[in-house]
Amino acid sequence: MIKSHRVHYERREDMFYEISNTVKPVGYREIKNSESIYVGIITLKELEEIYEFFDFSESTLTTCRSENKNMQNTIAVYDDYSFGIINVIDSKDIHKSPDKVAFYIMSNLFLIVDIFDEDKSTISALDMVLARTKQNKVTLEKIIYNFLSRLIFEENIEIENLELKISKLEKQVFSNEIKNFNDELLLIQKKLSTMRNYYEQLVNIGEDLMENENDIFQDENLRYFKMFTNRVDRLSNNIQMLRDYVSQVREAYQAQMDYNINNIMKVFTVVTTIFLPLTLIIGWYGMNFEFMPEITWRYGYLGVVFLSIVVVILCIIWFKKKKLM
Structure with a gap:
């Protein structure tokens, strides 16, 4: 864990810093052939002005200019x-729209190109890294690790929030209080898929x-990138x-829906079965044959009504006995 060690330095949104005993602003022309460690943050427009000075490939500038929103997070080695x-997503x-950050890494320079950063989170992340960096133990690898780690600093909190949302949906399923279940579940699934893809690219x-x-890195300091990779990999596993x-x-929701449908069909079946004998009785007496029993009896109508009630009661008793009601 990096101990908080706040330093005081002048701040501009586009600047190079020399990291030695102090953090001090420098001009970019001072960086070449220097043994000190430097960190820089510039805009795309400033990159267009200085990329030739650092002998950066023009193809990297073209990549930075690209407005392709589906561009993969990647590294090219020269x-x-x-x-x-x-492309830093907001989980x-x-x-x-994700923040778009490019970076160049030389043996003594970590240069950040702030292409799109609506909420100034990239600048804030670098500020935090510089403020917490202990100058007498600083390495280029450690600075890069700290910056990349700031990009995923609050991801665990969002993963916990997602788990709570899923747990809430699960409780709604088992309490049979389902509201907008499919819409909410689809949103969560889309979010999980986006986050998993993002983490895998960071890995x-x-x-x-x-x-x-x-x-360009010291072998003994490669452990910082191993730490970062392991950290992101754990996030990806949590998402999975x-x-x-x-x-x-x-699956629980589908089972509950099937159970509810079965209950409805069960009620329909019971009702249909109870009234089936009544339909038969009505059919018989609806024929109006001349010699039908009770057709001319004074109490024939009431007798049929009474018979129907008795049949319904007997059916209900039988269904309850069989635990079908």
Whole structure:
């Protein structure tokens, strides 16, 4: 756990910082050929102005400019640097446009490109990392780990909230107080699917960083990326468990619906069976044959009514005895 160690530094939304005994702003031209560690956050427009200075590939700039909302979170490895892009979803509201963050990693620089950040969460995450970084023990890998970890800092809370929502739906099923069940379950399923896909892509990023293909990281510090990957993997596993939970609740809901339908059909069957003899009696006496018994009897009508009541009572007694009512 990183101990809180607040530092004081001037803050602008676009700046490079040298991380040494203090955190101090520097110009980007001071970074090349320096042994210090630097962190930067710039806009897309500023990247267009300086990408050639750092010899970044133009294809990375094209990727940053792309407005494709379905772009995958990924890392591309070059000889002297790595380039990555992350679409940071808001797990509280998956319909909200994700923040879009690109980053370049050199042997002494972690450069963040803040492409789209409506709520300023990317800047806030970097502020938190710089404020909590202990300068005398700082490494490039640790800074990257801390920044990536801030992106998933509150995910456990949202997963717990989702579990509570699913549990609430389950209680509604067993108490037979089902309201808007399918709509709510579909929303939860969509959210779980989006979050799982997001976490799996972050796992891939962590694994790519661990591979260290261009040797820009120190081997002893690769453990930070292993820690990040394990953390995201646990989130992904938790999401999978919730998906299984949703499947169980859906099956319970379907079983409850089948049970309710069976009860309705049972009532219809009982009612139909009770009144079947009455239908037969009515059919007989509706024929009006001349020599039918009681057809001319003074109390014939009342006799048929009494007979019908007796038949209904006997049927009800029999159904109750057989526990069908």
